[in-house]
Structure formats: structure tokens, C-alpha cells
Amino acid sequence: MEPRSQVELPEHVVGPFDVFVNGVPQHEGADYDRVGRMLVFRRELAEEGRLGFWRWLSLFLGVAGTYRKNDTVDVVYTQDGRRSVVSLQAL
Secondary structure, eight states: OOOOEEEEOOTTOOSSEEEEETTEEEOBTTTEEEETTEEEESSOOOOOOOOOHHHHHHHHHTSOOOOOOOOOEEEEEEETTEEEEEEEOOO
16 A cells, blocks of 8 residues: 555635645646545655754754755645635645
């Protein structure tokens, strides 16, 4: 079985909507499937996770940056006639 990731849509997001991962358009049926209020991606989405003490300290002191992989999922939808964007985290 191939790795998959899920994202839950907020209640106020109703279709139609556009989905982007790291700014790249995603297509329903090819990149993800919609199952109820969930978007199930056909690949694993990476998230940075929590920073340990030493990593946090090095960021605070400006010694190092963070270069971990962190995929972002943005959903663009229309609400009350205005386009809005919500950023979501993989479950």
C-alpha cells in the first residue's frame, strides 16, 4: 500500500474549491480524493514537527535555520462572494 495523507476540511469550506500543495495546483482524482470532509492525498505529505531544545536555541541565536521538509496545503474557496484561503495541516 502506498503512503497517503489526509487533510480535514473546515465546516465553512464548501465546494467548489481549488487545492494547492506548496503552491502547486492539485487535481481531484489524480492527486487527491475527496471522502466526506476529508481530502486524501495519494502521496505522503511531510510536516516539520516540533523543534527540539537545541534546534530551537540555534534558531533563536541565529546560528542555524530550519530546512526540514514541510508541505503546506492551501484550499481556495468562495464565501459570501469573496475568495478566501485556508491553510491546513495533514493528519
